[in-house]
Amino acid sequence: xxxxxxxxxxxxxxxILNELIPLTEEAMGKFRSARNWxxxxxxxGGFLTDLIKHAKLSSARDIMxxxxxxxxxxxxxxxxxxxxxxxNMDSAMFATFADFVFDGFLADVYMQSKIMSSLNQVEELxxxxxxxxxxxxxxxxxx
Numbered sequence: 686x687x688x689x690x691x692x693x694x695x696x697x698x699x700x701i702l703n704e705l706i707p708l709t710e711e712a713m714g715k716f717r718s719a720r721n722w723x724x725x726x727x728x729x730g731g732f733l734t735d736l737i738k739h740a741k742l743s744s745a746r747d748i749m750x751x752x753x754x755x756x757x758x759x760x761x762x763x764x765x766x767x768x769x770x771x772x773n774m775d776s777a778m779f780a781t782f783a784d785f786v787f788d789g790f791l792a793d794v795y796m797q798s799k800i801m802s803s804l805n806q807v808e809e810l811x812x813x814x815x816x817x818x819x820x821x822x823x824x825x826x827x828x
Contacts, residue, residue: 692828695821701759702818708752709811715745716804723797
């Protein structure tokens, strides 16, 4: 493989990473905001708090859909490197339903655990993407 082809492949990966990394940061922000509203909800927030929290989660879900698409493209570019491509938000429809209908401490705590799990997954993905980006920068410097 010549250096030009190698450089092009690295640049293709960099283009995807340059879109993915800010999206993961945006998703983390939405999940953190939902987490904060979730804490308020646990302390007795109510219906309006649920609406705001779930609006944040809906935004996060939209971002995660874009992230999943880009992860698939990244995986195709990297071919030999395994990257988990299913970082969907860990939130079942029943959990959302229960959070509104059975609005109480247990439903709120359950929903909060789902938010925290999703936030942890996105943070891990972000960390891995930063490491991959650093490796790509090192490879570019050698070309």
